[in-house]
Amino acid sequence: MRSMTPVWAVVGASVASLFLSACGGTADAANAAQTPELRKTSLGIVQGSNDTSRNGTYAWKGLPYAKAPVGPLRWKAPVVPDAWSGTRDARTFGHACLQNGRIYGPGANNTYDATIASTLNTPVGNEDCLTLNIWRPAHETPKLPVIAFVYGGSNVSGYTADPVYDGATLARTANAVVVTLNYRVGVLGFMNLPQLKTGTNTSEDSGNFALLDILQALKFVQTDIAAFGGDAANVTLMGQSAGAINIWALMTSPLSTGLFHKAVPISGGISLASNLPAGTLPTLNPASTYLAQGNALLLNLLVADGKATDTTGAQAYLATQTAAQVADYLRAKDAKTILTTLLAKGLTGSGPIPDGVVVPTDPIAAIAAGRYTKVPVLAGNTADEGKLFAPFLTLLGGKPGMKIGDAERFAMMASFNPDGTTTLSAADILDASYLPVTTPSTGYNAKTGLLGALFTSPSRDNVLNTLRAQQAQVWHYQFNWAQEPAPWNEVYGAAHAFDLPFLFGNFGPSVFANAVNSAANQPGRLALSTTMMNSIAAFARTGDPSDASQGVAWKPWPAKMLFDASLSQARITTE
Numbered sequence: 001m002r003s004m005t006p007v008w009a010v011v012g013a014s015v016a017s018l019f020l021s022a023c024g025g026t027a028d029a030a031n032a033a034q035t036p037e038l039r040k041t042s043l044g045i046v047q048g049s050n051d052t053s054r055n056g057t058y059a060w061k062g063l064p065y066a067k068a069p070v071g072p073l074r075w076k077a078p079v080v081p082d083a084w085s086g087t088r089d090a091r092t093f094g095h096a097c098l099q100n101g102r103i104y105g106p107g108a109n110n111t112y113d114a115t116i117a118s119t120l121n122t123p124v125g126n127e128d129c130l131t132l133n134i135w136r137p138a139h140e141t142p143k144l145p146v147i148a149f150v151y152g153g154s155n156v157s158g159y160t161a162d163p164v165y166d167g168a169t170l171a172r173t174a175n176a177v178v179v180t181l182n183y184r185v186g187v188l189g190f191m192n193l194p195q196l197k198t199g200t201n202t203s204e205d206s207g208n209f210a211l212l213d214i215l216q217a218l219k220f221v222q223t224d225i226a227a228f229g230g231d232a233a234n235v236t237l238m239g240q241s242a243g244a245i246n247i248w249a250l251m252t253s254p255l256s257t258g259l260f261h262k263a264v265p266i267s268g269g270i271s272l273a274s275n276l277p278a279g280t281l282p283t284l285n286p287a288s289t290y291l292a293q294g295n296a297l298l299l300n301l302l303v304a305d306g307k308a309t310d311t312t313g314a315q316a317y318l319a320t321q322t323a324a325q326v327a328d329y330l331r332a333k334d335a336k337t338i339l340t341t342l343l344a345k346g347l348t349g350s351g352p353i354p355d356g357v358v359v360p361t362d363p364i365a366a367i368a369a370g371r372y373t374k375v376p377v378l379a380g381n382t383a384d385e386g387k388l389f390a391p392f393l394t395l396l397g398g399k400p401g402m403k404i405g406d407a408e409r410f411a412m413m414a415s416f417n418p419d420g421t422t423t424l425s426a427a428d429i430l431d432a433s434y435l436p437v438t439t440p441s442t443g444y445n446a447k448t449g450l451l452g453a454l455f456t457s458p459s460r461d462n463v464l465n466t467l468r469a470q471q472a473q474v475w476h477y478q479f480n481w482a483q484e485p486a487p488w489n490e491v492y493g494a495a496h497a498f499d500l501p502f503l504f505g506n507f508g509p510s511v512f513a514n515a516v517n518s519a520a521n522q523p524g525r526l527a528l529s530t531t532m533m534n535s536i537a538a539f540a541r542t543g544d545p546s547d548a549s550q551g552v553a554w555k556p557w558p559a560k561m562l563f564d565a566s567l568s569q570a571r572i573t574t575e
Contacts, residue, residue, distance in 0.1 A: 035047070036138075037059075039060065044084040044086070044087075045086070046060055046063060046089075049091045050138070051138070052138040055168040055169065056168075058228075059134065059168065060090040060091075060133065061093045062093055062094035063131055065078070065132050065216055066080065066081060066130040066216050066217075067130070068128035069127060070128060071331060074330075074331045075188070075207075075327075075330070076209070077203060078216040093110065093131075094129060095110060095125055096125035096126070096158075097129035097130075097183065097188070098129070099125050099157045099185050100122065102153070103410045103511055104157055104511060105124060107119055110159070112162060116511070117411055120407055122340075123336040125159065129182045131160075132160070132180065135177070135178045136176075136178075137175055137176075141175075141229065142231075144175060144229050144231060145174070145230075145231060145540040146176065146178075146179060146221060147167075147170065147236045147238055147536065148180075148181065148218065148221060148236065148237050149167070149179065149180045149181070149238045149243070150181065150237070150238070150239030150247060151243050152241025152243045152244070152267075152497065154242050155210065155350040155351045155352075156185050156186045156348055157185060157186075158185060160181065162510065163509055163510050164506050164510045167179070169505030170533055174534075175537065177230035179217075179221060179230075181213075183213035185210060186339065186348065187297065187339075187350065188209070188335065190208060190209065190210055190290060190352070191209065192287055192293070192294050192353050193291070194323065195298075196327050197323075202357045205357070207353045208355065208359060210246065211249060211253070211359070212255075214250065234540070236261070236262040237262070238265075239264070239265060239268070240268070240497065240499075243265075244266050244267055244269075245265075245270060245351060248270035249352040252270070252360050252363040252373075257373060262378070264378045264539065265380075266380040268283060268459075269283040270283060271283055271363075271364055271459040272285075275362070276458045276459065277458060280459075281454050281459075282459065283455075284351065284354060284363065286354060289349070293347050293349065297342060298314075298326070299318075300341055302314040304337075304341060364466055367463070367467055367470060368469070368470075374471055376473035376474075376539070377464075377473065377475065378475045378477070378535075378536075379460065380479065381456060381457075382494045382495060382498055383482075383493070384482070386448035386456070386496075387495040388497060389451060389496065390402050390491075393447055393451060395451070396451065396454075401434060402430060402491075403431045403432075404428075412424070412428075413488075413511065416488075417514070419518055419520070424487055425486075429491050430444055430490075437490050456496075464476065468558070473543055474556055475539070475557060476557045476560050477532075477560060477561040478575070479498065480564040481502070481525070481563065481564050483521040483566070483567060485520070485521075492515070492516070499563070502525070502532045503529075507522075507525065520567055521565075521567050523568045524571075527570040528570040531549045534547040535550065535554075535561075550572045552573065553574070559574060
């Protein structure tokens with residue numbers, strides 16, 4: 001047999017040659033002949049990871065796109081970081097942004113691990129967190145489509161080091177550059193308080209610091225993604241849950257012009273209560289909601305610090321302080337104290353603030369009037385969105401859907417053997433009032449379905465119908481896969497966020513992995529994942545998600561592509 005040079009060696013040499021010519025022959029650039037993961041950005045040279053032997057990609061992690069928003073930069077618009085000399089190590093993820101611990105957030109070690117169970121409802125992460133990560137296939141092709149992903153987490157949690165968001169498999173399968181980005185969450189990301197407004201920067205005065213972070217990361221993409229082989233003129237902005245809400249907000253923002261060219265909002269809408277039928281739940285709150293939150297937080301912090309004995313006294317104290325003094329006080333506070341106060345006082349809601357500058361006061365009205373960034377949209381939802389929110393069945397007047405807390409549920413999933421026998425049943429997890437799960441009207445399936453119908457569906461239909469009246473390129477998929485081993489197939493089914501591992505092709509360690517991924521369902525699971533990634537790839541290239549692997553024609557909204565699989569193969573249909 002003829003001896004052949006390994007393809008990755010050829011590819012690496014080609015990429016190195018391209019980089020060498022781009023860098024003008026510096027000493028660091030000369031080293032690129034042996035290290036194609038060395039790239040020159042507008043801020044300096046970065047050293048990434050050569051993962052060609054493991055997954056066929058190059059990766060760069062923890063790249064700063066803004067200065068640390070700490071001290072005088074807390075509750076300020078992101079600032080371009082200073083350039084560096086020499087070569088910056090870009091082989092590890094940056095810090096998760098500071099947040100109260102949840103099972104969907106990082107543990108004490110900035111990743112998914114067992115410490116998550118012990119950090120619930122306590123501050124984790126770091127304010128110095130405005131970094132992004134880049135993956136690309138290990139070949140020389142330039143101007144690849146770019147997929148920039150915005151994580152979810154109710155806008156109070158989330159982190160790019162979550163193993164589900166590793167971009168290697170998607171980058172290789174889609175032949176694209178994949179970017180994931182950290183952004184401020186919770187009250188550090190969205191804060192509407194008059195004392196923080198200076199009148200000199202209207203976007204900053206909006207309080208939408210998280211959205212400004214995302215915009216700044218997209219500006220980095222425009223400036224620097226070519227150094228990593230990406231096409232700045234073909235950027236797909238993709239996000240899930242709160243990430244999708246943020247994408248919808250940015251589509252209506254005048255600040256986003258030219259920063260992305262396609263959008264993939266998954267399981268999220270952008271509707272105020274006034275946009276929806278009575279009794280349904282909005283995905284956007286008015287600015288007054290966040291003004292009340294900011295004022296309540298400030299008053300409670302003053303009482304805790306002994307500035308007053310109660311909130312009435314705190315209001316009197318505030319009357320003696322200038323806005324600048326209050327702002328300095330807040331920026332000097334330990335951020336962990338701020339988060340623990342929020343949690344203790346039940347003030348943890350967060351999300352885009354429709355201020356009229358960064359986000360229109362009524363985004364749906366803006367879309368209806370054609371005042372938005374007109375790009376092709378591929379939206380998605382899961383069939384059982386409400387099952388992830390079973391604790392909120394109290395909103396329907398019943399008991400919480402799960403009779404166990406998050407720490408116990410985390411431990412139960414972490415220790416579960418998906419390929420073994422188990423005595424675990426739905427009755428060990430779900431409240432008895434919702435059993436059997438299939439009972440009409442009162443069972444778990446019916447009640448969580450109603451929860452989804454009140455929260456997810458109205459907002460989705462509202463924004464997609466409004467958008468479809470303005471443009472033809474609106475697509476939608478519904479994720480129906482529910483092949484988890486018992487009893488998790490009953491507990492979760494096709495729950496909110498369960499499409500994420502399929503979209504990224506990542507079924508390794510994560511909060512739900514042991515409850516979901518069995519040897520029995522692997523063939524069908526992997527086949528469905530490939531089809532879904534191919535759909536994202538097609539959309540990122542052309543603005544149309546249709547791909548031959550689907551086997552059926554994908555028609556625009558209100559039609560749906562139904563993504564499902566048996567244990568052994570993908571099952572793609574339309575509705």
